[in-house]
Amino acid sequence: MSAHLDPQRGAMVVVFVGIALILTGSGLASLMDDSSWRWLGTVGVxxxxxxxxxxxxxxxxxVR
Structure with missing residues (x-):
């Protein structure tokens, strides 16, 4: 396994980071009852x- 990320894997890493931001933002917004955390979810999208x-x-x- 090499440390080099090909462009396809790099793009999928960006997708999964976005998913993590969405889940974190929506979870914090519901737990803390503060709607300002929804911006984190929006950035995730x-x-x-x-x-x-x-x-x-x-x-x-x-891209190659």
Whole structure:
């Protein structure tokens, strides 16, 4: 196993970081009853969208 991430795996890491941010933000918003944590979930959605865009570009052969 190499320490080098290929672009497809890197894109999927970004997607999973976005998922983690969404879950963290929604969990903290419900536990602390503070709606300001929803912004963390919103950022998570944007990060996840960027990850899926990168993944689709890699799958189509745009980035090597």
């Amino acid at each position: 944007l990060v996840q969208v960027v990850g899926w865009i990168r993944y689709s570009r890699v799958r189509r052969g745009g």
